[in-house]
Amino acid sequence: MKYKILVVEDNTEMRENIMEILEISNYEVIGAEDGILGIQAARDFKPDLIVSDVMMPNLDGLGMLKILQQDEALSSTPLIFLSAKTEKDDFRKGMNLGAEDYIVKPFESKDLLEVIEKKLIKYTNLRSQSPTRRLRGVFNESALLKNTTLNRIIESIPASDIGKNSLLWKPDSHNNTVYFLESGIVKEYINSVAGKDFIINFFIGPAIIGIEKIYQQKHETYAEISEHAKIISIPKSSIEELLEQENLLISYHEFTQHLMGNLQERLSINSYGNVREKVCYHLAQLHQLFKGEFIHLSREDLACYCGMAKETLIRMLTELKNDKLIQLTSEGIKVLNIQKINSEY
Structure with missing residues (x-):
């Protein structure tokens, strides 16, 4: 079976060259x-x-992508942007809207073909899964935490006290457990090629973590205790049965768009924002996560979350403190003016 590819390009010579390559x-x-x-x-x-x-x-x-994403038949079709180096703001907007990737012009034929092949393999595998299999990894967390059946399951399992730096999971570990984080903080991160950690998420108790991992054949993240935690380990079978019986599933498209949208926005900020923009963006996210209270994370973890060196982070925190946008105390970081912080990025 031949894959079908649409090339949208106003430069006739460029369009015809790409079509010929494909x-x-x-x-x-x-x-x-x-x-x-x-x-x-x-x-x-x-x-x-x-x-x-x-x-x-x-x-x-960008306008085309917005319209395509409103079309149910085309909303999941992967789109790769061709972008000149001077169009980084447009690329950032495109990734935020849900573009799958981008290639900087001019490019080599082999680079274009390599990106296309990877995306087609990824989406072919996704589409080959049955609808039930795909939907099982999708859940409404707020409804799940309030569910009486889940609360009975949690009450029947003793909690474990787990110390800082302990791992809950690592890449390609067996995914037969979901965790209820009763208290404490867990960070999820990946290890980059350069050997540096990039923190994807922080979880603050109470929270359910690890559901999406039990439906992935392969994953590349670590989950580590960032602050002493109380954890309840729930068997995969109990969660699967609960999600289906209690009607706690939401649409697959809605769930993945939400997750990918957040990550793509962070990646674009980290790639193209200046230091002040990066720190303000991530402080705003953490301000919401910590519900307006003190953000009590180590400077090392915060630097990994912002994608910068610890020394660079500390200098910017001092600058924001001097501007009276944040407060720095032994309890952590307190955002004093969230409107101003939001306006910085």
Whole structure:
């Protein structure tokens, strides 16, 4: 079976060159010269993947992406942007909207083909899963925490006191357990090629953590106790049965869009924001997570979360303190003016 690819590019020579590269590589390809024609072509052609320029007349790539994501039949179609180096703000907006990847122009044919192949493999595997299998990893956490059946399960299992720096899971470990974090803080992170940790999430008790991991054949994250925690380990079978019986599932598209949207926004801030923007953005996220109270995280963890060196973070925290935007005490960091912090990024 040939994969179908739509190429949306207003430069005729560029569009035809890309189409030729893809046709030689045994893809079925059609082209469109702007976003309006691209939307119509996508609806008629039903591509497996879209490659699109950002800057185009009539309707640009960002506008096209917004409209495609409102179309139920096309909202999950992966889109790769072609972006000039000078268009970093447009790339950032595109990733926030849900674009799958981007390639900087000019590019080598092999780089384009490699990115396309990876995305097609990823989405083919996702689509091959049955709807029930996909939906089982999707849950409404706020409803789950209030569920009386879950509370009975939690009450029947003794809690374990787990010390700081202990691991709950690591890459490719067996995923047969879901954790109820009664109190304490857990951080989830990945280890980069450069050997530095990048913190994806913080969890503050009470919280349910690890549900999505039990439905993944492979995962690449670590979960580590950041502050002494009380943990209850719940068997996978109990959670699966509970989610299905209690009707606690939400739409797969809604769930993944929420998760990926948050992560893509963070990645774009970390890639293109200056130090002040990065720190203010992450302080705003943590202010919400800690419900407006003191943010009590180590400087090392906060630096990994912001994607910068500890010394750089400390200098910026001092600057924000001098600007009377935050308070620094032995209890942690207190945001004093969340409106001003939000306006900084």
